[in-house]
Amino acid sequence: MKALTALVPEAKAAEGIHIRAYTSRSPGGRNSQDANETLAAARAEAIRQHLIQAGIAPSRISTSHCTDCFIEPNDTVAGQQANRQAVVLLSATHDVQPPAEIDRKRHSACRR
Template identity: 45%
Template sequence: MRSIRTATLLACSALALAACATPTSPNVEQARAAVAEARANPDVVSYARPELSAAEEALARSERALSEEGEVEEADSLAYVATRRAATATELAAARADIEAVQGAGEARERAIRQTLEQRLAELQTERTDRGLVVNMEGDVLFPVDQARLSPGGLREVDRLAAALRDFPEAHAIIEGHTDSTGSDSYNLDLSERRAEAVRTELIAAGIDPSRLAARGLGEDYPKAPNDTAAGRQENRRVDVIVQEGGA
């Protein structure tokens, strides 16, 4: 009898230790609640299904980072993205339901969507040019040095851009990667291509139709500032996103 009790205690202790070893995160719990709330909203299901799916995907990535990899910081960053995307889905669903309810909403809808696009992009570093609205995204914010994997801060920036593109489904975007002149021409071209494609991939994960997006790397050929100073090189390491109101 004593041996049975001892075995039971040991098993319970092992389970307790395993539970303690499993990372937890209030941010992931908050994201779960936000996504569940959006999923339960019938307007979201009807009017913002792609955005809801993007929120669910970000939450799944966050949960995997936490439970399988023990990466709390990455899980928290992805949880932030999931929470934001759930909120965006809810906001867009309400706006789209209102637009549908307006009689003769053709021109009014276009004006409302165009205004929303301008307002969304105004939160980013944007200028209007002959090519369209150009969003300048600083490369050192988007990526670690010499890498093409988006940083947590980069994920947030790209998600803000995705929110604007979701509000204006007629718009297309050309994503252009740029580097400074440090390194060889071939290395810089390859890095710029991979960074542009990384931004495109994340926009698709955020619910943007791939047919609306084009990505290309331009290497060091189009600097915004001289490359002979650190400040100039930093300005040249960037990703420009040209948002066009018609086709790309």
């Protein structure tokens, strides 16, 4: 939240804001896909709400999430921790990069 609060002045100046939230999956399928979908969506929504409370119009903010787009290999605890994150993209126009472009450096292809 500290980093997000520091981002607010720049976010206020942006025309478009996109929040892309991620989760990890524990090896062996201990986490259900539904639970991870819910968690990733909630992570994006929490950030969206923080920005709205800071005075940013909801119409300028879009969100998406992915449960199988990893920045680090997901087969270690450290990798799983790194994969639990959100990315906030700020744009000078209302159009922000599509999720596939956001995720192009991640270890697996995203479906959304």
